[in-house]
Amino acid sequence: MKTLEQLYLQHRGKVSDKWSLYIPEYDRLLAPYRDRSINLLEIGIQNGGSLEIWSEFFRNANKLIGCDINPDCARLSYQDPKTAVVVGDANADETERAIVGYAERFDIVIDDGSHTSGDIVKSFLRYFPKLDDGGIFIAEDLHCSYWQEFDGGLYHPYSSITFFKLLADVINHEHWGVKKRAEELLRGFYDEYRCRLSDGTTLESIHSVEFVDSLCIVRKLPATRNVLGRRFVAGDDEAVVSGHLVLKSQGSAQITPQQDTNAWSTLERSPAEAWQQQQAELVELHIRVGSLEGDVAERTRHASDLQQDVIQYERRVSDLQHEANQSKDQILTLKRDVSSFKRQVAGLQDDIARRDAGLAKAQQDIDALLHSTSWRVTAPVRWPIAKLVRIRHIVSVAMRAVRTNGGFKPAMHKALELYRKEGVSGLLGRLHPRTEGSPESARRNNYDEWIQRYDCIDDEQRVAIRQRVAAMTDKPLISVVMPTYNPKPEWLTEAIESVRNQLYPNWELCIADDVSTDPAIRPLLEQFAREDSRIKVVFREQNGHISAASNSALELAVGEWVALLDHDDLLPEHALYCVANTIVANPSVRLIYSDEDKIGASGRRHDPYFKCEWNTDLFYSQNFFCHLGVYHKPLLDTVGGFRIGVEGAQDYDLVLRCIEHIGVDAIHHIPRVLYHWRVHAESTAGGTDAKPYAALAGERALNEHFARQGVAGSVEWIERGYCAHYSLPATLPLVSLIIPTRNGLNLMRQCIDSIVGKTTYSNYEIIVVDNGSDDPEALRYFSSLGQDARIRVLRDDRPFNYSALNNSAVSQARGELVGLINNDIEVISPDWLSEMVGLVLQPGVGAVGAKLLYPDDTLQHGGVVLGIGGVAGHANKLAPQPCYGYFGRTGLISSYSAVTAACLVVRKSVYLEVGGLNEQDLTIAFNDVDFCLRIREAGYRNVWTPYAELYHHESATRGFEDNPQKQARFRSEVMYMQRCWGDLLFKDPAYSPNLTLDYEDFSLAWPPRVEPLA
Known part of the structure; x- marks a missing residue:
């Protein structure tokens, strides 16, 4: 018969994970049950391999039941008919009913579940009563009970290790010497975790508690087997200490002395629990003392105020008399000042007359110059010089566009697309250098003029207020x-x-x-x-x-x-x-x-x-x-x-x-x-x-x-x-990075190489959604990706529908978190995914967006602002780096109403809760904005971080909106957004109604979108 260690070494089925110390201990502990028709319950089975090994170890077992909260365990299947799996929280009543449906009593219960102290205590109280006499309860991985993350600590009064230590006192209940039920020792655990034993006699059936490193073994026997019993005396010679033969003849039972006066035995709670209560009482006392001190200070202050009032009234009478005398002197002084001001005004009027005469003379000189022969002769020279700088700039921008887009023809396509989206002003905006200090920007941000127009109150408004x-x-x-x-x-x-x-x-x-x-x-x-x-x-x-x-x-x-x-x-x-x-x-x-x-x-x-x-x-x-x-x-x-x-x-x-x-x-x-x-x-x-x-x-x-x-x-x-x-959790959640593409070999290689080569976050998978690629080289590359266990390629030949492609991939994603990634993304900061995961795991956070740069290091995505261009626009788009934007916002973590799906991380549960991307009405554009608005509508907030930095070679494989069908589709998506979200598009809570919806630079709104003051 093979040992448990031999069974583990030869096992090739489902994965089982146990510490090496456990294997020989389980061999020792479970050997007496090996040939019996036992019922075994294991809480926490993960991949289910332990049940296969128990099936080999207990050949005569009646029922082997595994329980796990992970819904994916429902897919586990076993050839051995005596093996069963129950999916659910072992401490939930419905899960217990499902377990009892397979076996009402057990010989062995193994708790390898969440390892949190609360769950371990509740599992023991729920399932130890279901053990038959002679049964055994084993709690694994008790080292977790020393860690805060698992409801524990070295001196934590309610850790699982403290609980099992107390069971040793329960076993020795008959020797306490005070009138206290054994169950009272566990009252603090009952209150802390809101649980208790259904049967008050269960504690009497605890026979022994054994500790091994990270293991606790609790054995069950009838209550009659768990008392000290009578004394056995053997032999006749009592030459050293006498009195034992008398006990032999009397058959006397053990007698415990009364401990009613022992202060350490009459405590209502353990010192650790009592300390917690005393701390709370001490805080309450401090508050009461502070309140009383405040009352005393208030009364003292009131008395002082009354005395001060008397002094102030007396001073007031004296001051009024003094002020009356001063007023008379001031009247005389003011009369003298008025006379002086009149003389100054007369002098200023003379100065103005002289200035006007000088201006008239200067204008005559300018007119003479403009009509002179020399001015007209030099005009052809001055005009080219004035235009040369601008022409050089336009040529420089155009040549950079040709290089960036891979040739003249793609650059022209890009320009036409830009013209269709943003008109002449958008096209010229790319040709003109954009700086915060440009004349155009300065005019839009003329705060002095803005104040005069929109922030000055007249007498009519004062009356209304x-x-x-x-x-x-x-x-x-x-x-x-x-x-x-x-x-x-x-x-x-x-x-x-x-x-x-x-x-x-x-x-x-x-x-x-x-x-x-x-x-x-x-x-x-x-x-x-x-x-x-x-x-x-x-x-x-x-x-x-x-x-x-x-x-x-x-x-x-x-x-x-x-x-x-x-x-x-x-x-x-x-x-x-x-x-x-x-x-x-x-x-x-x-x-x-x-x-x-x-x-x-x-x-x-x-x-x-x-x-x-x-x-x-x-x-x-x-x-x-x-x-x-x-x-x-x-x-x-x-x-x-x-x-x-x-x-x-x-x-x-x-x-x-x-x-x-x-x-x-x-x-x-x-x-x-x-x-x-x-x-x-x-x-x-x-x-x-x-x-x-x-x-x-x-x-x-x-x-x-x-x-x-x-x-x-x-x-x-x-x-x-x-x-x-x-901070990231000790166990990193799996992130499924979804990358739709059609061909785009160079972009895909760049994207995936940068993710795999630079990303410091380790627990991720990549799902490439191949949307009908027909480039042989691209297809060969996609086939080669399967060599990396983290990468899968899903073929999806439907007509391009960005929303549908991602929704389908999310349904097949294994991760707790989902990352929507464009194929033209390139990683800059190695900790980009760690930053986004840390944020998305915070309570209340829905989607998290990243800082995306164009290849020329200008800003592409710094958060999405609603209403710009009729639907939405990118905050501070095209701003050169480093740029911190309006009051530093481009350099700070901030919530926005929406973030772009070019690089977006969201919990899969949230994605499914809001119904994913809209694949019916928004197949290409604005689906990410609509998605984020539905996330916000569900009560979450969308967050943008500048500390996850990536390049975005924007929509390089999607093509341009350059035919009537695509343009009609785009218009319909705009109309859908305006119809669906209405006024919300123009009342973005993450933006100010005093800032523009005509530009993406946070310049002033002319006029602001605020209610009238009066």
Whole structure:
């Protein structure tokens, strides 16, 4: 009879995977059962090879049952009729019923399932009662119980190894000496994993617990066999220690002394479990102490405020008298100034007259020159010189296009296709150099003119706003919180006056001065507090930096909402009206943010940041929430206000902690510039170089947020923003990379060689979909690909339908993840797939897109923006590299409404959930946009990453839309998208309504697509 090791060595069937230590141990443990008619249950069979080996080992077995949660195990079949497979979670009732349908009782149960502590404990409690007396339960791979990823740890109170150790105490229950049921020892496991034994007497049938490295063996015998029993005394000579012969004659049983006073025996829970409970109670006590301290501070502050009010009223009377005297002096001074100004105006009028005369003389000289003989003679020379530079540029671009496209004829096809898609402007756009500083771009981004047209309020609008405010039944009180420390007095004055000038009147300004050393600050703040009762000021006794000062200001706030304002920045007069209007219209909102711009020393506004709707992935890359940020006060109370230790990024940290308590639906964006951020040497408005510690503080805040949220990964500062690195799981999921093609030998070889040769992610398969190739060399190449076990070639001769080709391939893909790859893709960054997999495995993520470059290193895909060109366009297309785009977005991980399927990774379950690509209405174009919109509609977000970088030799084998049939098909696909998605195409939440839909460069919209202010 062969040993188990011999059976494993000669096995050639389905794969079985066991540690070498297990084989001789199983031989020893299972030898007594080998010739019996046993029933065996194995939980976790993977490829099913162990069942074939058990069939050889137990020749007389009655039933060998394997159970696995993997649905692919349903395909396993066995020649031995006594072998059966059940697919499902072994700890689910329906799966247990299916198992019991084959055998109600077992002699051997082997748990080789998920190895998580919870599953192991639940499997034991569910199936140990089904063992016959003399049966054995074996748990494998208990080394996992020391790992966090499997619900474990060396001292984890609820790890599987801790559970089996406790069973040793259960076996010795009769010796405890306290009135406690054995089952009480396992109560913590019952609560932790929400399970329990169906039969309370089962624990009495545990005969022994044996441990071998990574194995635990629990034997079952009748309860009567599991007690210490009576004492056996042999012999007659008792010369050394007497008393044993008396026991022999009495047949006395073992007697356990009472342990009711033993503190270690009367504990309700184990020390590890008790420690957890004490930690929770300690946190609760800290919270209560903090609350009581807050009450004491509030009462002390109130008493101080009352005393301060008395002092301020007395000062106010004195100041008013002084101001009256000053006013008389000022009137006399102003009269003298008026006389002086009149004299200056007269002088300026004389200067203007002299300038006009000079201009007239200059114009006469120019006219004389233009009509001179020399000017007319040199005209033929000047014209060619002026045009030469432009001609050289056009020729250079054209020749590069000929080389890139493989000759003159393909280049002309490409030009005609471009003309059909984008018209003359698109064609000229390729011939003209595109730079952000070009005159055309500068005209489109003339923010001064844009402000005059769309962001200035006239008296009629002011009246309308005041009428709307008066009609509000609920006017929320907005507390504007302002910490101050040595601001320029004139800037501080402007900041405070910008609040006082608000069209919405129901506000309070809460100022905390952090011990400013400038002697002008305190009297200035005191003066404002005297003039306006809505302005509250507290002067801190000790400098604590911005977080502590902000908390001091926050303590003054009694409003339901809090807006943050720096001591040198400005609010436009309609800012708080827009905020109040949003609060009233959206009762469930808890966080509000707006667009912003910067303001220089001269008062000129510039550099507007027109933001998108809430974008989690972009927020992890940059704090776009910052200005103007408005918070629900109860939410701030819940998170404890500003946190000490993250100064410079205290507002970033505050929002991170707030979003941990609310859903994204409670965050609202106002698409208007409601904040003017002052630019000066000490402000981060000009860049993080002014406060380098702010970047590091933001990095810390993000990493601690990830830790609190259980996100496996880390965040680092990368100069233009933050980069989130998401950890890959210990077992890498299989990715099926699907590449449709027709012929295209050179492109396919380049694509596959770059994937195989450069990709660092190891667990992938490549599925080449051959769509009717007829090139002999290409066919020979496809045949050779089969030599690599990771590559399959599927022949699909249907007429070209990109959607159908991919849908068919996905149905045959083995991977948990699917990658849609064009055949003209070439890998640049080796970790491209690791980056995309790390992102797509994050909760809530649907599709992930990559950064794609043209061969000339200009940007091809930086995310898809809806509405451009009527359907969609690529963000910052053709931007030269390196280019970080609008506010760094092209260099940061960000959510978009859609990403291109030229390189897209998605979970297969999500792909199937939304129905895959639309192969009926969108056979060629826009199928990826439609697919992504359906993913978003299903509740997921689509993410683009710049850290997965590849070349895209765009649609090189598909051909051009150069015949009436193709053009008609393209028009029908455009009409389908517009009919199906309607207004959504022009309200992209990942883009701003203040930015253009005519270009792909994030330039200004003329006019913006926002609702009228009043």
